[in-house]
Amino acid sequence: MLDHILSILIFFPALAGIFGLGVAKDSMRAYGTAVAFIEFALSLFLWFSFDPTVSGMQFMEELPLVPAFGINYILGVDGISLFIVVLAAFFTFIGIASLSDTKNIKNLIITLLFLQMTMVGVFLALDAIVFYLFWELSLVPMLYIIGAWGGPKRIYASVKFFLYTFTGSLVMLVGILFMAYFYYQATGVWSFAILDWYRLILPAEDLLTGDIWHMGNYQMWLFLAFFMGFAIKVPMFPFHTWLPYAHGQAPTIGSVILAAILLKMGTYALIRFLLPLFPDASVMFMFPIAILAIIMIIYTAMVAYAQEDVKQVVAYSSVSHMGVIVLGTFALNVEGISGSIFLMIGHGVVSGALFLLVGVIYDRRDTKMMKDFGGLAHVMPRYATIFGIMMMASVGLPLTINFVGEFLSLLGFYQQSHILTIFAGTAIIVGAIYMLSAYKKMFFGELTNEKNKNLPDLNKRELFALVPLVVVAIWLGIYPKPLLTPISNSVESVVQLMHDKATTDEAKRRIPSIAQEIIITKTSTKEMH
Amino acid sequence: MLEPINISLESLNLTTLSPMIIPVIGALLILIIDIIKGGLDKTLYVMITILVLLLNIGAIVESVGVFTSDGTIMGVFDLVMVDGIAIIAQLIIVVVSLLFVPLALSHKRFHEFSYPEFFAIFLFMISGFEFMVTTDNLILIFVSLETASLALYTLIAMHNRDKSFEAAVKYFTLGALAAGFFSFGSMVFYALTGSIEINQISEVLAGNGYADIGFVLVGTAFLLAALGFKLSLVPFHAWAPDVYEGSSAAMAGYMSIVPRIAMFVVAMRMFEFLIHSGVVWLEVVLYIIIVLTMTIANIWALVQTDVKRMLAYSSISHTGFVMSAILIGTTQSNSALFIYWILFSFTNLGAFSMLWISRQKHLHKDQSSDHSFNKFSGMIQTSPTAAVIMALFMLSLAGLPPFAVFWGKIYMISSAVTGGYTVLAFIMALNSAIAGYYYLKLIVYMFMKEPEINKDGTAFVSNATLPLKTIIGFAVVGTIFSFIIVNPILEFVTALVYKSGY
Structure with missing residues (x-):
């Protein structure tokens, strides 16, 4: 079973989705929960069979798909992808278990299971085309979830979501095809395997002038093409405008999955593709992207402060924190990248939980406007407590999960630029204002609104979904080591690979060597000599 | 006294004709049956047509074997040239025709299928298209093009609606114009080189170093316009949506695939040497036409209110996309042309068949046309399987x-990337993004809106029968499991294209 556990993880939900067609409507939620639980158990099994001391790929699978064109179905997992896969399985489970929507529930759960297939597929694929396949396919279930179960402007929001990401990824597709062509030129074989591409060094400097900002710098162009696809997904400022719309209109389950997992595809792809494939270009664009990331942190925090809809506050705060992840990634050292991966997990847990919490109050009152609330702590003490903990985790209070990630990300970037890091750090602290003010508006003060007088507190199902998230958020904040060790093991090999591949002195200097031998697991694609 | 001409029958290589002769014999057989005993059911003619086409595939497969061992075969005074691209194109033509014929067995009775002549003309048309791809003689191309086109006009008109007469007449008029352009262009090349065979023309022109470049340009311009009309490239595309709208959905699906692949082959034979001989003008014009075709057709498709017209514009856009293969002109791009078209034909025929099974005899009062978008709203709630297939x-x-x-x-x-057409590659990618919007529009109607016109959902499958469902099932399997068949198709097509020297 271990030989094919990754394929099982990918295709089990889809298969279960097909069989779900035969389940009666009333029992559908139980079926979905059971399937998602099995998937979660499988992902935990993967975690326990995972060898944390190995930095390379594990459980690799390979199957020819279009061998004549170098497309193979290659899967593998390392410390970078492992925990995101577990997170995806965990959140689909929590999401389905806490579903309160009953309209068309059968279609919704089948769609969620298909969505899970595509999400897990993205994180496990090691062939660019297979990666692209799952990446694009993930748009369709999300389009349907937002478009069919969303708010009044759902169709606009869903189509905007689809077209934005679709456009970005088509530009990335051209980049992928170019990369494969360069590989073909260098070796004489077509290959889309990422591990093969890792061994390809693209020169960045102009041979005559030694300049790196020149038209013939293919690293730069490819970097931009790939970045276009990933940046829209993250979403980087200024490509972020689709996200608040999507969140605003999506049903709770859609927002939870979108914030907790789908956005992580972009940041994960930055680490999997962009950094190791184009180390010189990564250094070239390090500061422009860092500045964009800091603008993103500050600007979206300010926008979040101005919102009246609590879901929009959470949505913008989620974008703001994605900025920290990008910043950590572009620190280009082990602390920064490990921190950003850890923050991806933390951000997933925290923002997923916050969207669930917003969903709880929306179920009860059919409104998300903060002015309709106030003094909720009196009637819903448990709700207020959990919301409070999660909010503290969101602003990065020490001993909560986000603190570890944010701290490491900033620590990493501090080695590249002190000033920018101080800016970002201040921004994160100031960012806490909007969260605290939203919390104050909703939970403290007098209970003025008559309709809120008799609101029931969290019920069993909601507690069942939320308590594990609280536990995870605090446990990993206090003791992050079980995750951090395998993550930094794999990150070390990425950073070392970047250092070895870098062709410019600037890049060699910016990307520190770990001074250890790295082994890229070779795929069985024939090497040409 | 004249010397008797002695020609041995072997040197004529009559077997090269067999793929084209089989449908002609089949057509005559259908006519004879009708003379002997009239009033037979259409199922008989459908089955005969299917058998004839199966034999036809057999004959083509035979020539695959001969081609792979002996290379290009010339026959019948060098009029017929069986090379790799001819074989692939014949296979596409016949297989798609084979998939089209069962669509005649619809639940509702339609005028045209009750006539045996429909099937006879259909087979004559296939023979015409097959001749067209199996020669590099301009006169034979012209004659077979007209055979096939006249048959096609008739088939459209036989649908017997006001709109279909309009469509047929429109198509005929512009087709006649295109025929004029084609013959004039051929005449110019004949005047320049004294030959009507494309490879000899290219040799003579290369031999004298394109001395009369002015005339070459005139000839090329006329041929390009003729091909442009037939392939509905922008700006020669205006007839296409109306013709699609006037034809039955099944016929429209067929028209979007088969005539185009035949024209692609002709274009490939004709423009390949012209582009690579340094006729820069042609390269520039073709580049512009391709970009316009992709983009403008896409933009028009965005604003359509009828699914069939939308698909008509989308197929024009796909044509522009595929035409870029001829501009790029490498073995990879020419193989890509065929691979794209094979994979496209599964899906496109499937999409048009889905429209065909939802064909009603009478329109609902809120419905502006046969397949208006609002007809499909809320389809997921009333007939989920059909909605999922259409979305697919x-x-x-x-x-x-x-x-x-x-x-x-x-x-x-990828072939654009490797051929050095980077900007074109990006334009292709961006056009795919625009196209995403109008395909999505139908999905939005089907999945996200409430049922509006067909509240009980029966209309979506009102025209369905087992044969139609089988064809759709075939298209669905081909579309979903394409990743399995891509590799064999890729290897087969690339080998044949490479061996033919394209």
Whole structure:
């Protein structure tokens, strides 16, 4: 079973989705929960069979798909992808278990299971085309979830979501095809395997002038093409405008999955593709992207402060924190990248939980406007407590999960630029204002609104979904080591690979060597000599 | 006294004609049956047509074997030239025709299928298209093009609606104009080189170093216009949506695939040497036409209110996409052309068949046309299977992986990348993004809106029968599991194209 556990993880939900067609409507939620639980158990099994001391790929699978064109179905997992896969399985489970929507529930759960297939597929694929396949396919279930179960402007929001990401990824597709062509030129074989591409060094400097900002710098162009696809997904400022719309209109389950997992595809792809494939270009664009990331942190925090809809506050705060992840990634050292991966997990847990919490109050009152609330702590003490903990985790209070990630990300970037890091750090602290003010508006003060007088507190199902998230958020904040060790093991090999591949002195200097031998697991694609 | 001409029958290589002769014999057989005993049911003619086409495939497969061992075969005074691209094109033509014929067995009775002549003309048309791809003689191309086109006009008109007469007349008029252009262009080349065979023309022109470049340009311009009309490239495309609208959905699906692949082959034979001989003008004009065709057709498709017209514009856009293979002109791009078209034909025929099974005899009062978008609203609630299948075809046409058209698309864009057409590759990618919007529009109607016109959902399958469902099932399997068949198709097509020297 271990030989094919990754394929099982990918295709089990889809298969279960097909069989779900035969389940009666009333029992559908139980079926979905059971399937998602099995998937979660499988992902935990993967975690326990995972060898944390190995930095390379594990459980690799390979199957020819279009061998004549170098497309193979290659899967593998390392410390970078492992925990995101577990997170995806965990959140689909929590999401389905806490579903309160009953309209068309059968279609919704089948769609969620298909969505899970595509999400897990993205994180496990090691062939660019297979990666692209799952990446694009993930748009369709999300389009349907937002478009069919969303708010009044759902169709606009869903189509905007689809077209934005679709456009970005088509530009990335051209980049992928170019990369494969360069590989073909260098070796004489077509290959889309990422591990093969890792061994390809693209020169960045102009041979005559030694300049790196020149038209013939293919690293730069490819970097931009790939970045276009990933940046829209993250979403980087200024490509972020689709996200608040999507969140605003999506049903709770859609927002939870979108914030907790789908956005992580972009940041994960930055680490999997962009950094190791184009180390010189990564250094070239390090500061422009860092500045964009800091603008993103500050600007979206300010926008979040101005919102009246609590879901929009959470949505913008989620974008703001994605900025920290990008910043950590572009620190280009082990602390920064490990921190950003850890923050991806933390951000997933925290923002997923916050969207669930917003969903709880929306179920009860059919409104998300903060002015309709106030003094909720009196009637819903448990709700207020959990919301409070999660909010503290969101602003990065020490001993909560986000603190570890944010701290490491900033620590990493501090080695590249002190000033920018101080800016970002201040921004994160100031960012806490909007969260605290939203919390104050909703939970403290007098209970003025008559309709809120008799609101029931969290019920069993909601507690069942939320308590594990609280536990995870605090446990990993206090003791992050079980995750951090395998993550930094794999990150070390990425950073070392970047250092070895870098062709410019600037890049060699910016990307520190770990001074250890790295082994890229070779795929069985024939090497040409 | 004149010397008797002695020609040995072997030197004529009459077997090269067999793929084209088989449908002619089949057509005559159908006519004879009708004379002997009239009033027979259409099922008889459908089955005969299917058998004839199966024999035809057999004959083509035979020539695959001969080609792979002996190379290009010339026959019948060098009029017929069986090379790799001819064989692939014949296979596409016949297989798609084979998939089209069962669509005649619809639940509702339609005028045209009650006549045996429909099937006879259909077979004559196939023979015409097959001749067209199996020669490099301009006169034979012209004659077979007209045979096939006249047959096609008739088939459209036989649908017996006001709109279909309009469509047939429109198509005929512009087709006649295109025929005039074609013959004039051929005449110019004959005057320049004294030959009507494309490879001899290219040799003579290369021999004298394109001395009369002015005349070459005039001839090329006329041929390009003729091909432009037939392929409905922008700006020669205006007839296409009306003709599609006037034809039955099944016929429209057929028209979007078969005539075009035949024209692609002619274009490939004709423009390949012209582009690579340094006729820069042609390269520039073709580049512009391709970009316009992709983009403008896409933009028009955005604003359509009828699904069939939308698909008509989308197929024009796909044509522009595929035409870029001829501009790029490498072995990879020419293979990509065929691969794209094979994978596209599964999906497109499937999409049009889905329209065909939802064909009603009478329109609802809120419905502006046969297949207006609002007819499909809320389809997921009333007939979920049909909605999912239709969405599948739309996603495939939009180029979403892992469905059929995606593989053609990446191979095509990759060939642009390797051929050095970077900007074109990006234009292709961006056009795919625009196209995503109108395919999505139908999905939005089907999945996200409430039922509006067909509240009980019966209309979506009102025209369905087992044969139609089988064809659709075939298209669905081909679309979803395309990742399995891509590799064998890729290897087969590339080998044949490479061996033919394109």
